[in-house]
Amino acid sequence: MAPIPKTMSGILIEETGGVEVLKWKTDLPVPQLQEGQVLVRNDTTLHEGDRVAYVADHAYAEYTAVPATSAAPIPAGVSTATAAAALLQGLTALTFVREAAGLPQPPGPREGPWALVHAAAGGTGGMLVQMLGVMGARVIGTAGGPGKCEIARANGARWVVDSKLGVEAVVQRVKEITGGHGVDVIFDGVGRATFDSDLEMAARKATVAVFGNASGAADPVDILRLGAKNIKLMRPVLFGYIATKAERDAYTKELFDLILAGKVKVKIHEEYPLTDVARAHSDLEGRKTTGKLLLKV
Incomplete structure (x- = not known):
């Protein structure tokens, strides 16, 4: 491996603002490692066996210092791009399904619970x-417009409801699909616009997991509203489920195993050069993307 340089290229944000504050720099200092950290070169050219993936909030540069326990080896058969695209949202979905929804394994010959996923055409959805x-x-997805509804179906939703029809129409359609039973588990990354309808669509003893605020944070809820159906209301966060090394290792291995088996597919929208980070952010904010955006050094 080539010697580690003293400086590197990367993106620096020195003030608040729009995409114009994402500045490309070529003289940033390479991170100095602290005890228990490893230095990761953010490239797709590492040799087999050296490849790792990690979840962090500071990866817009050639090198990143991350805790050694957070760097997950990428198995043979999984590309670096796929691993980078899958890790954050894949671990989020897997831990939510396992822990928030309480679905440890397929139910066998009987039908599983009714599940509703809002924004089923999106990355996490x-x-x-x-x-x-x-x-x-038995998965019902909501998505906005015919195009995104088709993506939700391609993702595997057995029933898809167009959210652009309006909240009341979505509630009515979900009740029809479930034969009046309602939904046993709801995953809501939308927030304010959908939360009240979640409580209406929820079945008795349902779990409602609100994990995002795409339309704004849901309004404070009177806990007595949950009593009529014994609803469990959650606000799950990935990092609470992978707080230990054993948890991170187990869930990361399971995620990569699902990808290798072809049971979970990862869609990459585009690989953007790191120097073109502003366009990537603009495309994302403008809702022009489907699948994961990658920044390539």
Whole structure:
């Protein structure tokens, strides 16, 4: 391996603002390692056996210092691009399905629980649809418009409801699909616009997991509203499920095994050069993307 340089290229944000504050720099210092960290070169050219993936919030550069326990080896058969695209949202979906929804394994010959995923054409939503399907759930997806509804179906949703029809129409359609039973588990990354309808669509003893705020944070809820159906209301966060090395290792291995087996597919929208990071952010904010965006050094 080539000697580690003293400086590197990367993106620096020195002030708040829009995409114009994402500045490309070529003289950033390479991170100095602290005890228990490893230095990761953010490239796709590492040799077999040296490849690792990690989840962090500071990877817009050639090198990143991360805790050694957070760097997960990428198995043979999984490309570096696929691993980078899958890790954050894949682990989010897998831990939510396992721990929040409580679906440890497929139910066998019987039909699994009814599950609803909002924004089923999106990155996390699409992963949730796939994971729930692997675990045997009967998955309903919502998505905005015919194009995104088709993506939700391609992700594996057995029933898809166009959210652009309006909240009342979505509630009515879900009740029809479930034969009046309602939904046993709901994954909501939308927030304010969908939360009240979640409680209406939820079945008795349902779990409602609100994990995102795409439309704004859901309004504070009177806990007495949950009592009529004994609803469990959750706000799950990935890092609470992978807090220990054993948890991270186990879930990462299971995720890569699902990918290798072809049970979970990872869609990459585009690989953007790191120097073109502003366009990547603009495309993402403008809702022009389907699948994962990657930044390539």
